[in-house]
Amino acid sequence: MIKVAINGYGTIGKRVADAVAKQPDMEVVGVSKTSVSAEAFVAKKRGYPLYIADIGKKAAFEKAGLDVAGDVEAMLKAADIVVDATPGGVGEKNRPVYERLGKKAIYQGGEEHEVAGFSFNAHVNYKEAEGHQFARIVSCNSTGLVRIISAMDQAFGVDRVRAVMVRRASDPGDVKRGPVDATVLNPATIPSHHGPDVNTVLPDVNIVTLAMIVPTTFMHMHAIQMDLKKETTREEVLKVFENHSRIGLVRKATGIKSNAQLREYAQDLGRPRADVWENGVFEESVSVLGGKEFYCFQAIHQEADVIPENIDCIRALMGTVKDPEESIRMTNKALGFVAIR
């Protein structure tokens, strides 16, 4: 069993912990928090040993009825690998301690590529991960883009990608962020940083991205256009998506045309936390004009799509499963993940 520590038990960390706990070849040796919060009580209920960043706060945790197993360093010592899901920028500060203890670490998209020196996507560069001490899972938007671009590139060749990201304002539990009544160009300059982030995994792709933020909490929406090298048809593209292990087709027959309806659908399907781990490509939107011009809309659940990537990255860095397809199958099966279609 691979012993996994989760440093930072928030939006991403709590999902990674539950996904690790479900895998047949991994166990959660601890999760860490900075302060007493609802999530710390969830960790206790799940039976995850709770460690804290500042051991000086131990008394406050214990007063609240939360047992503290030790400080973060003690958690790291008990682990083979750590998933760092602390807020952007904190992971970089944690790097020296991972180096000192000789622990492998997986960072999230809030860190710069340079912090790990290797950015990961299971479908693209799983085999290159072995031997690295550090890896970084690209952001939720970039993960969604990398999946669909690499799938299209493999099938038809991609000349160039142009994409507009309509981004959620905040995560549902984050009451401090907005906007609540505005569409904010973010950034107003073009291109946005998402294209270069995609290039950390797919260096040869010609991509330009634009981004804005809207008042919603569930999912980003991408409007994507790609120029293809090989002529194809809408039907051929749909076949590629149907056969992809992390792309789901939101069928026209469901009548779903929004993030809100997709969340309701995921909830009704019994997905934990209504998580949509796959790219939700709207079947109706899939279009090929003149043989080589591809268009679609896809929904990307910001809290969820990076979770299975973290799980595959654990196996890839540890070198325990050599074949990416095998790891992806194991991850999906353990999560009970049957793609929406």
Ligand code: NAD
């Ligand atoms: P979050 O704020 O929800 O959770 C971060 C957790 O880390 C909190 O529980 C906090 O208590 C804890 N923490 C803070 N400082 C710490 C420290 N020094 N040591 C240990 N724990 C500490 O953040 P999040 O949204 O889960 O984001 C985590 C990372 O994942 C960021 O890099 C972010 O960019 C990336 N990411 C977030 C999303 C998203 O939609 N939320 C999507 C993809 C990637």
